[in-house]
Structures are given as C-alpha cells and as structure tokens.
Amino acid sequence: MTTKLIDLRQAREGAPDRLSELQAYLAQLVGESFRFARISYGDELTLHFGDLRPARSPKLRKQPYGAYVLGVRASPWLLKSGNAPLVLSGGIDIGITSDFGKPVSKEELAAHPFVELDSVVLRAVPFVIKPSNALGLQLRFSDGSTLHVLPSPPAADENDEQGLPALADWELASPGGLLSAGPGLVWAFKPASSTGSESMQTGEGN
Amino acid sequence: MDPEERREFGDYIEQCKRNGERGSGEDGNFTHGEPRDKVPEFRGEKA
Numbered sequence: 001m002t003t004k005l006i007d008l009r010q011a012r013e014g015a016p017d018r019l020s021e022l023q024a025y026l027a028q029l030v031g032e033s034f035r036f037a038r039i040s041y042g043d044e045l046t047l048h049f050g051d052l053r054p055a056r057s058p059k060l061r062k063q064p065y066g067a068y069v070l071g072v073r074a075s076p077w078l079l080k081s082g083n084a085p086l087v088l089s090g091g092i093d094i095g096i097t098s099d100f101g102k103p104v105s106k107e108e109l110a111a112h113p114f115v116e117l118d119s120v121v122l123r124a125v126p127f128v129i130k131p132s133n134a135l136g137l138q139l140r141f142s143d144g145s146t147l148h149v150l151p152s153p154p155a156a157d158e159n160d161e162q163g164l165p166a167l168a169d170w171e172l173a174s175p176g177g178l179l180s181a182g183p184g185l186v187w188a189f190k191p192a193s194s195t196g197s198e199s200m201q202t203g204e205g206n
Numbered sequence: 207m208d209p210e211e212r213r214e215f216g217d218y219i220e221q222c223k224r225n226g227e228r229g230s231g232e233d234g235n236f237t238h239g240e241p242r243d244k245v246p247e248f249r250g251e252k253a
Binding site for chain 2: 038039040041042044046055056057058059060063065069071171173178190
C-alpha cells in the first residue's frame with residue numbers, strides 16, 4: 001500500500017494527470033459529515049459538511065457554516081436520495097416534462113435536504129463531461145445518496161456581460177483553502193493563507 | 207472579500223430578500239451594483 005501526503009499549504013507543480021490531482025484535493029471532503037443544505041445568492045445550492053462554525057458577519061449570527069462548503073454555483077445538479085425513493089434536480093434537463101414532478105422551494109430543500117443528516121462523504125470524484133468539456137463532480141454519501149454536479153457550457157455572452165469574471169462551475173471551501181473547478185477543464189486551489197491572491201495550484205482536467 | 211466573506215455576503219443578500227427587501231431586478235433580485243451598496247451594512251459599518 002502506498003501512502004500519500006496532500007499538502008494544502010504550499011504550491012506544487014502539477015503532475016501530468018491533472019484530474020487525479022483534482023481528486024486528491026477533494027480527498028479532504030471524504031469522511032466529513034453532511035450537516036445541511038442552503039440555497040444562497042443566485043439560487044446556488046450549497047452543502048455544508050464537518051464541524052459547524054458561526055458566521056463571521058454580525059448580521060448572520062443565527063446562521064451556522066460548515067467547515068467545508070460545497071457550492072455548485074450556477075451548475076445544474078442531480079441529487080438521488082438514499083433514504084427515500086426521490087430524485088431532485090436543479091437547473092437540469094433530464095427529459096422530465098414540466099407537469100411531472102413538483103417544484104421544491106428553497107425553504108423545503110433547506111428544511112429537508114434529502115440526504116440523511118450526518119451521512120459521511122464516502123467518495124468525491126471529479127469527471128470530464130465530454131460534450132460540454134466541463135468538470136463534473138460526483139459525491140457519494142454513506143446513506144446511499146449521490147449528488148452529481150453537471151456543469152453546462154456557458155452561453156456565448158454570459159461572461160462578457162458587464163465585464164464580470166467567469167464563475168467557477170463549482171467550488172469547495174475548506175479550512176485549507178478554496179478549490180474551484182471550471183469553467184471548462186481548468187481548476188485551481190488557493191490555500192487559505194493566500195485567499196484573494198494568485199492561485200497556488202492550477203491544472204486542467206485532462 | 208475573501209471566499210468565506212463572499213459566501214456569507216451572498217447569504218446575507220438572501221436574508222435581506224426573505225425579510226422583504228427588494229432589488230430592482232426580476233422577482234426582486236438585487237442586480238448590478240445593488241449588492242455592493244449593502245457591503246457596509248453587512249460588515250456592521252453602517253446601521
């Protein structure tokens with residue numbers, strides 16, 4: 001058995017297989033307990049894991065945050081519940097006609113996120129979505145639930161509007177730093193000590 | 207803003223919407239520079 005150390009504090013040159021490096025950075029999420037889901041600004045689904053901490057802002061005193069926060073940004077997602085025969089989809093076209101299924105409000109999703117509380121993340125696996133050349137993400141939970149994040153290509157004028165920088169397709173905030181994937185096959189990890197500055201580790205998902 | 211503060215700020219904007227504040231966008235969303243205007247109150251720099 002080979003033992004490997006993933007150092008989240010310093011820069012490293014990426015190995016040729018960048019997707020496996022991305023998976024290595026995701027390893028920090030494995031074993032963390034699911035705490036709750038929250039819909040954030042822009043209807044972004046966020047999943048919180050690990051120890052809970054209070055918000056830094058005095059305006060959010062009653063809102064806890066997980067030590068690990070997965071945000072799917074504007075990416076479509078699909079959640080299969082492990083404790084009930086239910087599938088939830090967000091922003092995804094899987095051929096369901098509009099009169100099938102029922103809308104779920106932000107409040108309903110937050111109150112009943114369809115993943116058993118304290119379920120542990122067993123696997124966090126990135127994968128390449130060939131048609132859209134994007135980095136997908138699969139999470140598997142100990143209660144049998146699975147989450148797939150399935151980024152779609154941005155509209156041609158989406159990022160040029162107002163000169164805004166391109167949004168990541170999904171990101172994982174952790175005590176070690178911020179891991180962000182996309183758009184496209186690029187990803188980056190910024191250690192917490194350098195947040196807001198240049199990325200320390202970047203790669204392409206090929 | 208660092209990523210942690212940015213995330214909290216997004217949640218604060220959602221909280222404002224739940225409390226009945228409306229932006230100028232569709233469905234009352236805060237658009238363009240409106241969220242930026244709320245940064246001082248989010249940070250507790252403004253009542």
